[in-house]
Amino acid sequence: MQGSLPIKKIYVDSRFKTAGSQSNTNFSVELSESLDLPDRCACYLDDIVVPVSYYNCDVNNNKLYVRKLTGSTESPTIDDKIVSLSVGQFNAEQIASEIQTQLRSTFPSGNGMQFICTCNNTKGTITINPNDPAVRFQLFTDVEIKSKVSNTWSGAFYDATNPCSFNDTLRNTEGASSTYSTTNVYNSGFIDITAGKHYLYLTSNLGSYHALGPRGERTICKKIAVTSNYGFNIIEAASFSGDDYIDVSRQSIKTLQFRLTDAYGNIINLNGSTISFSVVFTVLKDDV
Numbered sequence: 001m002q003g004s005l006p007i008k009k010i011y012v013d014s015r016f017k018t019a020g021s022q023s024n025t026n027f028s029v030e031l032s033e034s035l036d037l038p039d040r041c042a043c044y045l046d047d048i049v050v051p052v053s054y055y056n057c058d059v060n061n062n063k064l065y066v067r068k069l070t071g072s073t074e075s076p077t078i079d080d081k082i083v084s085l086s087v088g089q090f091n092a093e094q095i096a097s098e099i100q101t102q103l104r105s106t107f108p109s110g111n112g113m114q115f116i117c118t119c120n121n122t123k124g125t126i127t128i129n130p131n132d133p134a135v136r137f138q139l140f141t142d143v144e145i146k147s148k149v150s151n152t153w154s155g156a157f158y159d160a161t162n163p164c165s166f167n168d169t170l171r172n173t174e175g176a177s178s179t180y181s182t183t184n185v186y187n188s189g190f191i192d193i194t195a196g197k198h199y200l201y202l203t204s205n206l207g208s209y210h211a212l213g214p215r216g217e218r219t220i221c222k223k224i225a226v227t228s229n230y231g232f233n234i235i236e237a238a239s240f241s242g243d244d245y246i247d248v249s250r251q252s253i254k255t256l257q258f259r260l261t262d263a264y265g266n267i268i269n270l271n272g273s274t275i276s277f278s279v280v281f282t283v284l285k286d287d288v
Contacts, residue, residue, distance in 0.1 A: 010279040025260035034254040042245035050234040051273040060266040065140040080155030093119045128186040142173040168195035200224040205257040207248035
């Protein structure tokens, strides 16, 4: 039997999260009363506002895995290092400058001028030149990183299941890396300054879901297109359709949990900003 709705809309604002919530994007809200929802009840999210206050380089994607080679090509001296980029918001030119700064800091030289990184604004790419005929290097791809560089990695330990690689931005994810030199410089793919964050995903403990996420998730209740630039708000109003709903039939709801993540499942850090949206309830017709 279909029943009447005890309430038609819940306004959620992460400012009013519970005391035990971890952040403004990984939080719970406690309702003032329990809601007993009827049969054939569904809900969807509307009036979503998400500030684009997160960085395109953060602790989840700021690592480069680099091998520096010197000496003979037959028996080179190998120096493997994890290069950590600063956390922040960068454009393509700033990315090139930051990579250059951190490469020089990680692999210091006598004159301090090894590794020159330049941005080609026409092509949208970044070039890395070791700037020393005696130096060669490899910038390992994600495939290699996850295989522990075929067990030849001699640098610091890292978690191969979560290497926090910056390669998605450089389009350096697949295949085997080349050995780069002053005569064979590294050229990135087209720089993706929003890598992994073209869409954001809002997950919840609400009801039953009718969709699979990109990594097989079953708790995603909304995919949010990032349609605004850094410093502005994403504003999205939903248009309910028969296929785009969360089944909450005969549920008793008191505590709601939400997480805002990127495509890899990392919690988005809004640097103090908050998100808001509405949970709208409806009773489905028999033909839906």
